[in-house]
Amino acid sequence: MKKLLFLCFASAFPQFSAYAAEQALPADISLDAAAVSHEGITVFTVASGTVFPTIPVVCQVMPDTTRLVHIHPAGSGKVLAVLVQPGTHVRSGQPLLRYQDHSLHVAQLQDAQTQAALNAAIAAQHDAAQAVQRAQLLAGQAVSIAELHRRQDALAQANANVRTRQADADTLGHRFKEEFNSVSEQGGRKGRDETSTLIAPVDGVVQTLDVSVAADLSPAQDVMTLADLSSVWIVSDVTPEQAAHIQPGARQSTETTAGPVVSRINTVGAMASALTGLVRLISVVPNPTGALVPGMVLNGTLSEKDGIRGLVVPSEAIQKIAGQSIVFVQKDNTHYHPVVVDVVMDNGEQAVIHAGLKEGEHVVAHGSFALRSVVELAGMDAD
Secondary structure, three states, rough: OOHHHHHHHHHHHHHHHHHHHHHHHOEEEEEOHHOOOOOOOOOEOOOEEEEEOEEEEEEEEOHHHHEEEEHHHOOOEEEEEOOOOOOOEOOOOOEEEEEHHHHHHHHHHHHHHHHHHHHHHHHHHHHHHHHHHHHHHHHHEEEEEHHHHHHHHHHOOOOHHHHHHHHHHHHHHHHHHHHEEEEEEEEEEHHOOOOOEOOEEEOEEEEEEEOOOOOEEEEOOOOEEEOOEEEEEEEEEEEEHHHOOOHHHHEEEEOOOOEEEEEOOOOOOOOOOOOOOOEEEEEEOOOOOOOOOOOOOOEEEEEEEOOOEEEEEEEHHHHEEEEEEEEEEOOOOOEEEEEEEEEEOOOOOOOEEOOOOOOOOOEEEHHHHHHHHHHHHHHHOOO
């Protein structure tokens, strides 16, 4: 009989403890308007919603590889001056490097030869046209019909030669306009200047520099790399077990000195790295001010794909008193009532409540710690 009574008492103990804790709480806590203002008390309206568990991660800021620009020369030659260094911030159109362009020199010689050939072809065309005109006036008299036909054939050949020479000249003109002068290079043609200048095609930062003064250049060579940092990647490496709970579009919050940066997961790696055994997650984040610098290591949280529904309150609204989870319900602008709640899940930002609150009630968020201190001080005075 004693054992049965003991078991009954033990099974009722948790409810008794919760009841006792709630009974030990004061009915209401009163703060005057000055104290409310001083503590910066804010309230949150309780509402139904879904909260997702989170995974803490260490993130790294990396350049967006789709915005990396590899600079290489259009021609071959020798470096005359390097105008930037790794880490230099550049604007679109800013000179980066100057080099003596041997290819430009060859193209300029070809251009001179092509122009001379075109002028000669035009002169021959003019002579052939005049010969045909004279033959047409004297055809059947001083000039035979056969001679007229021969001169007409010669004019047709001269016309074809002019078109060929003009095409050669246009091809070289296109090279000067599009190859030696482009979004990433400016080459001289007027005055036969053989110096070409590599320029920045976008605003960005010089990430790598693989050339020096007096070095030889070739068109296939990557001289430097510019990183357009108007958007960057925030990269997280997680275990395959954690990755199984993350899907593209999941929320990510990354802590920075300027406050949290909230973004969405764009890609979840299909397989783990052979070197680390981890799965890579990438979030593309706008970076208009340049505050996120590649190489930064930051703390972040990732939201899992399976959430829990219930009444949602901020995590900071929940305080622990005598082992119980307590929130403070606002009665009016200066009175607050402590309530024991059943917290199902707390991800550090939001919590799900399944018992103790009603939808639409107002609970204290920022400032709940100050109200907890009032309760604990009142308990100490009672002791």
